[in-house]
Every structure is written in structure tokens, then in C-alpha cells.
Amino acid sequence: MLRDFVVDSILVPQGDHETDVVIEAYYEPIGWKMRALNALLLRRLMARRALRTMEGVKRLAEATGGDDGKH
Numbered sequence: 001m002l003r004d005f006v007v008d009s010i011l012v013p014q015g016d017h018e019t020d021v022v023i024e025a026y027y028e029p030i031g032w033k034m035r036a037l038n039a040l041l042l043r044r045l046m047a048r049r050a051l052r053t054m055e056g057v058k059r060l061a062e063a064t065g066g067d068d069g070k071h
Helices: 031-063
Strands: 002-013 019-029
Touching: 019 031
Parallel strands: none
Antiparallel strands: 002 019
């Protein structure tokens, strides 16, 4: 189905209290059916899933008040 599936998460500091998170996914669809499915559906589904994941991470970070564990 998908070959060489890799997800990179990159944290980019934006000042003292902000960080941008970049998620990049790489894979190679195998076969013409998977290439067509990728073009029609998979890219959007994966982008939506990454966005939901980051929204959850943001909610968690905000709920803990940005506590970095240092006391």
C-alpha cells in the first residue's frame, strides 16, 4: 500500500513562550490504485489527522499552563 512511510515533527522556537510545530509526512503509494487514492483522498485525510493531533497537543499544553516540569 504505502512504502517508506516517515513522519517528521519539527519544533521551531518563536520567542520565549511560543513554538511552531511542523509535521511532514513522506510515503510512496504502491500501485496505480493507491496513487489514485492518494491524489483523491489520502493527502487530505492525513492533513486533517495531523491538524486534529496538533489541536489536541495544544489543548494539553494550554490546560497545564505551559508547565515545563521545572519547579
